[in-house]
Amino acid sequence: MPNTSPVKITICMGSSCFSRGNNRNVEALQEFLKKNPLPPAVELAGHLCQGNCQLGPNAMVNGNPYYTVDLLALTSLIRHYSGGKHESA
Numbered sequence: 809m810p811n812t813s814p815v816k817i818t819i820c821m822g823s824s825c826f827s828r829g830n831n832r833n834v835e836a837l838q839e840f841l842k843k844n845p846l847p848p849a850v851e852l853a854g855h856l857c858q859g860n861c862q863l864g865p866n867a868m869v870n871g872n873p874y875y876t877v878d879l880l881a882l883t884s885l886i887r888h889y890s891g892g893k894h895e896s897a
């Protein structure tokens with residue numbers, strides 16, 4: 809059965825993760841989601857530093873932490889958590 813629950817992505821907006829790539833990841837992910845508005849919905853938010861700066865840039869997807877993320881990793885995670893409904897970047 810396809811997953812229809814929203815995929816919740818929170819991007820670390822702490823200064824270390826931001827400068828290590830999440831500044832670009834946020835923009836690229838927003839652009840990706842505009843071009844791929846397929847269900848289930850993707851909820852995008854930010855969070856503050858969680859103390860894993862050395863592993864950054866970091867993000868969480870449905871409460872699970874992911875480290876050293878880039879757009880390809882994030883879109884792969886969206887595809888994984890949405891049951892394959894979204895195309896990759």
Ligand code: FES
Pocket residue numbers: 820821822823824825826856857858859860861864866
């Ligand atoms: S800035 Fe992201 S974990 Fe510290």
